[in-house]
Each structure stands twice: as structure tokens, then as C-alpha cells.
Amino acid sequence: MIEDLGTTLLDAVCGDIAAERPIDGVIIHDPLDDVVPMREALVLGVGLSEVDEITALLSAMREEDATALVLRAPIAVDGPIAAASAATGVPVLALTRGASWSQLSAMLRTLTADGDVGQPDAQTLGGTSAGDLFAIANAISTLLDAPVTIEDRNSRVLAFSGRQEEADPQRVETILSRQVPDRYSRELEERGVFRELYRSADPISIDPVRAGGSPAMPRVACAVRAGDEVLGSIWVAVREPLSSDRLQALKDATKLVALHMLQQRAGADVERRLRADLLATALEGGAGAKDAVARLRLGDHRCVVLALSTAETAAQADATDARVLGERHRIADAFAMHLGAVYPRSAVAMIGDVVYAVAGVPGEQQDADARAARVAEDFLSRLGSSDDVLVAVGAIAENGSMLPDSRQSADRALRVLRSGRRQGAVVLFSAVQMEALLVEVADLARTRGERPTGPVGLLIEHDRERGTHLVETLQSWLECLGDVTAASTRVYTHPNTFRYRLRRLSEISGLDLADPDARFSAMVQLRLLDLDPR
Known part of the structure; x- marks a missing residue:
């Protein structure tokens, strides 16, 4: 992790980071919230500043075999925190001032997500794991002896190499925000840099951008193409012009980067389909369900199933409509992100016209379904314009074999919401069991023509x-x-x-x-x- 992110975002403050320790997930610690399992987790101590709170958290992390703690810089390298880190064996890392916790969390989840669902023997391209743009950025940086970023068409940073501290403040600001700042993008646009970049098959040289008044370095950039489609670009911060050999090396590298970007794009679709298949298998039960639950990393958790759908309307009746499907996928992705921030072990996928989510809950929680309902209500309040979204929370599944029962209860509660017999957008099955029975009796009477x-x-x-x-x-x-x-x-x-x-x-x-x-x-x-x- 530290090799991928470099020292631009994280610094090792105290503790042994040389030992290889696994990171199984990323957890945002909230002292006011319920304790979540921290085994082999990287814990982000957002807002923690009191020494007593930090030392107490380190002790709790040792008991749960957590991997490391990240705090906001600056952190004293000697004192109670360092002593607690040495006593517990839990390393402490510092997040650079000005860096965003949300950006760090997103990058860490990207790094730790590799291999969660798919097969462990990942495909390689050019000797590097397919889609691993950070490794490619570091390889290009080594070839060119300069810090490198790989960006998409919207100037969002997809990956960056080490040695970014050798570049200028503009590059550091870009890395911290994972996006080229608007003032720099506007100047590049006005100069016609992007037009020249996307038209040229060769690397182009770019004079320093001094929009912020701070010292700046020249850049060399080259577009990344797949056929006629421009996928993004590679940007190199240089102190002197690159030699012809290095310019050729940069041009050649764009072909490999294009393969990785295409693999990453295709991999996202494949991963989504695979996760949907695994979740469908786990929720249906039967042969293969146990293996599917294990691959979703939910086998050792109590779980609760949530079913999310849009209200039945004539405009949404055609499930093949591209706009409707796109909106449902957007909601599913947003729900997965929201749920993942609360439940480190969770899985979300769209099956048919319903988005199903399985949340792994701590074993001691007795009202896990009610807590999941509050999480769903918070998600809908943040969703904004989607007032017609309904969420049903099923009964608690004590183990993976009971997931089909929890899914069935969530489906029954969702039918109650769709029938209009219960007000609100979120409902617990335990609160509408009788209404669900009435809906089913009405189905039976309707089938018999009674x-x-x-x-x-x-x-x-x-x-x-x-x-x-x-x-x-x-x-x-x-x-x-x-x-x-x-x-x-x-x-x-x-x-x-x-x-x-x-x-x-x-x-x-x-x-x-x-x-x-x-x-x-x-x-x-x-x-x-x-x-x-x-």
C-alpha cells in the first residue's frame, strides 16, 4: 500500500511497517458509533486528536488484530502515541495535511478490493496485474526518471507514481485532490494544449502553468488511445527536455496503458456481473450457495438482506429501457458505496429489477434490521431527487444458509410498500408481516378468481x-x-x-x-x- 501511494499521502510515523501484514478492509472509526469488527483492517481515525482516545483505540485494535491506524498529520513521533504503538504492535500512519479522507478511503478501497470476488490468479499484461495502473505509473516513472500521472479525459487522476515530492506544488495539489485543479485546466484549455494533445500521436511538450503564482515545472504529455478513441493521457513532470529514447519509451508505454485501461473498464463490468451472479446464488440457496457466500466474504457473519426498488409506474414498466436501467445501476452503485462505509462486509447487486444488498452485522447486535433501516433512510435522504425509491429490510439471517429466508422476507415487505398499504419509503418486514400475509392472501384469491x-x-x-x-x-x-x-x-x-x-x-x-x-x-x-x- 505504501509503495503504491508513496509518501505524497501517507507517512509512517511509528511502528513496524516492514513486516508484511494483510489489509482485509478499510474502516472509518467513529467513537460515537457502534464498534465494528476490525480484524486485519486499516482503521482511519477521522477527527481523532485526543491522546487518550487514540491510545484506547490502539489497545482495542490490538485485541481485534487490526493492521494499522491512520491519523491526520502532524503526529508526535515520541510520546504516548508512539509508546502505545510500540506496546500494541499496531503501526501508526499520518495522512498529509490538505489531503482528503474521502479520497484516501476511495484509493485504499480500490487497492484492497483486488481479488475480493474474482479468482486469485489475476491476468497479467506486460508483466503487471491487469488494471493495476499504479504499478504501470511506477514503471514508466522508472523508465523516464521523473514523476508520472495517468489521467482520464476529464483530467481525473487514475494513478500516479512515486517521487511526486520531486515535482512542483501544482502536481502535489493534483495528487491530493485526484483531479487537476480547474484554474490549471482552464489555462491549458485556453492555450489549446488538450486539442494538440488529442490530435498528436507523439508526446508534446508543455510550458509551465503559473496560474497559482507558485513555481512550476514543464510537462511532457502523451495521449492514450484505443484505436480512434482517446482514453486519457500520461503526464510527466520534467526539469529538462526528455531524450529521444525516453520520448519513444513514453509513446510505447501508452499502448500498454491503453490495454490496462480497457481491461479496467471491462473488468468493472465483469466484476459487476460476477458479483450479481454470486449474490443471486447466495440469496437463492441450494448448490453453490455456501461457496458464493464465502467468496463474498460473508460466511462468518450474521447478515440482513435489503431490497431496493423504484415504485411501480407506467414510465418504469419497461425494464429494458436504457435510461431506466442506467438509473437503476446508478442507484445500485451509490447504495453499494453508502453501505460499504457502514458495513465493511457487504455486497450489492441488481438482480432483475430489484437491487439487493447483504450487510454483514456484528454478532452482538440484536436490532440489526432496525439499524440497517436507519442506514437506508440516510441513503434515501442523500439521494435527493429519487423520491420513488423504496427499501425493504428483511429478517436477520443468523448464518449464510439463512440468506434465502431473509431475502424472501425482504421481497414480501417490498410488495407491501409497492401496494401502498404502508406509508414511507423504508420498512422492516417485522413491522409489516400481517400486511404481507394479506397481500399474499389477495394473490391467492385473485388466482382462484374469488x-x-x-x-x-x-x-x-x-x-x-x-x-x-x-x-x-x-x-x-x-x-x-x-x-x-x-x-x-x-x-x-x-x-x-x-x-x-x-x-x-x-x-x-x-x-x-x-x-x-x-x-x-x-x-x-x-x-x-x-x-x-x-
Whole structure:
């Protein structure tokens, strides 16, 4: 990790970093939140500054066999923190001032995600793991004896080499933000640099950009192409012009970078499909489910399944519409990022028209489903314009073999949300179990072609023939628990008129309103009638 990110972002402050220790995940520590498993995790101590809090966290990390702790620089290299690091054996790293925690987290998750789902024997291109642009950037830097960045068409930094401290402040600012600052991009645009870069098949030389007034170095850049498509570019910060051999080496390197960028693009699609297949297998159960759960790294966790979908509308009925599919994939990716920040072990994939998420929860959490619902509510509040997104939270699965049961309960709760029987956008299955049963009974009655019979059937027929409102009167009275005043107000009718209608509906249908069984039967039929779209 330190070799890939160099010293531009992270510095080793104390502890032994020479020993090879695995990083199984990245966790953002919050002292006010529930403790999450930290085994073999890199812990980001965002906002931690009190010495007592830091030393206590280091002790907790030793007990859970965590890998290392990252704190914001500056950190004293001698004192209680260094002593605690030596006593616990947990190294402490410092995040450079001005660097973003979110950018560091994203880069670390990218580095640690390699091999999570796919096969361990990764494909290689040019002797480097396919898609590993950081390794390619370091190799190019060694060939050219200068710091290098690899950027996409929007000047976002995809990877960078070591030795960035040898470049100018502009390069350091670019690395920290993972994006070329706007003021530099605008000047390059005005000079016509990008136009020349993307038209030329050879490297071009670029004079220093002094938009910020700070010292600047010249650049040499070369476009990365796949056929006629420009994928991005390689930028080299140089103190003197490159020799013809090194210019040729840079030009040749663009071909390898293009292969890696294409592999990375294709790999993202393959990884998404593979994760969806694994998640579908785990949620369906049966043969292969145990292996799928293990490859998703959820085998030793209690889990909860969340089902996310858009509300049923005519505009969204065609699931093959490219715009609809694109929007659903966007929501799925955003949900995966949001969930991953809270649950280090989680998996999200779109299966059919539903986005399923499995969150691994700590074993001691008794209300894990309620906590997952709060996470989903927070996600929807951040989503903004997608007001029609619904999320159902299934029952807790004590182990991987129970994931199909949790998925089934999430599906049942989602049907309740889609039917409109429950207000809100997020619901727990435990809160809507009876509504789910009613939806299923209505499905059964609809399949058999059954319609309300007995007193309710007679009232429906009477209303249809005479244009009366006796069914509405009965439903209002039942839902108001026999309170005539409240029920009459609900249907905008005078209480005396309402009482007269009650007597009439009893006479016409023979319904005994004093009989609890008769009331229950009528209420169930009216609920099923309300669920029937006909």
C-alpha cells in the first residue's frame, strides 16, 4: 500500500511497517458509533486528536488484530502515541495535511478490493496485474526518471507514481485532490494544449502553468488511445527536455496503458456481473450457495438482506429501457458505496429489477434490521431527487444458509410498500408481516378468481345497482372501531344519516354488527377488495 501511494499521502510515523501484514478492509472509526469488527483492517481515525482516545483505540485494535491506524498529520513521533504503538504492535500512519479522507478511503478501497470476488490468479499484461495502473505509473516513472500521472479525459487522476515530492506544488495539489485543479485546466484549455494533445500521436511538450503564482515545472504529455478513441493521457513532470529514447519509451508505454485501461473498464463490468451472479446464488440457496457466500466474504457473519426498488409506474414498466436501467445501476452503485462505509462486509447487486444488498452485522447486535433501516433512510435522504425509491429490510439471517429466508422476507415487505398499504419509503418486514400475509392472501384469491361473498358481496351488488355507498359506510365504521362520529366525519356525512345507513346495510346484507366474527370476516374481505386492482 505504501509503495503504491508513496509518501505524497501517507507517512509512517511509528511502528513496524516492514513486516508484511494483510489489509482485509478499510474502516472509518467513529467513537460515537457502534464498534465494528476490525480484524486485519486499516482503521482511519477521522477527527481523532485526543491522546487518550487514540491510545484506547490502539489497545482495542490490538485485541481485534487490526493492521494499522491512520491519523491526520502532524503526529508526535515520541510520546504516548508512539509508546502505545510500540506496546500494541499496531503501526501508526499520518495522512498529509490538505489531503482528503474521502479520497484516501476511495484509493485504499480500490487497492484492497483486488481479488475480493474474482479468482486469485489475476491476468497479467506486460508483466503487471491487469488494471493495476499504479504499478504501470511506477514503471514508466522508472523508465523516464521523473514523476508520472495517468489521467482520464476529464483530467481525473487514475494513478500516479512515486517521487511526486520531486515535482512542483501544482502536481502535489493534483495528487491530493485526484483531479487537476480547474484554474490549471482552464489555462491549458485556453492555450489549446488538450486539442494538440488529442490530435498528436507523439508526446508534446508543455510550458509551465503559473496560474497559482507558485513555481512550476514543464510537462511532457502523451495521449492514450484505443484505436480512434482517446482514453486519457500520461503526464510527466520534467526539469529538462526528455531524450529521444525516453520520448519513444513514453509513446510505447501508452499502448500498454491503453490495454490496462480497457481491461479496467471491462473488468468493472465483469466484476459487476460476477458479483450479481454470486449474490443471486447466495440469496437463492441450494448448490453453490455456501461457496458464493464465502467468496463474498460473508460466511462468518450474521447478515440482513435489503431490497431496493423504484415504485411501480407506467414510465418504469419497461425494464429494458436504457435510461431506466442506467438509473437503476446508478442507484445500485451509490447504495453499494453508502453501505460499504457502514458495513465493511457487504455486497450489492441488481438482480432483475430489484437491487439487493447483504450487510454483514456484528454478532452482538440484536436490532440489526432496525439499524440497517436507519442506514437506508440516510441513503434515501442523500439521494435527493429519487423520491420513488423504496427499501425493504428483511429478517436477520443468523448464518449464510439463512440468506434465502431473509431475502424472501425482504421481497414480501417490498410488495407491501409497492401496494401502498404502508406509508414511507423504508420498512422492516417485522413491522409489516400481517400486511404481507394479506397481500399474499389477495394473490391467492385473485388466482382462484374469488370475489367477496356473503354480506359484503350483497352490499357491493346493492351499491352497484342503486348507486348507494353502503360498502364505504361499513368500511369507515370498521376502521373507526365503531365510533359513529369519527366515521361519519371521515365520509363527510351527518351522524344521523350515517346511523341510518348502518341500519340499512344490516337489513340488506344480514350482517350482525355486534358479532366480532362477522366484523372480522367483513374487514378481511374489504381489505382484500382494496388490494384487488380490478
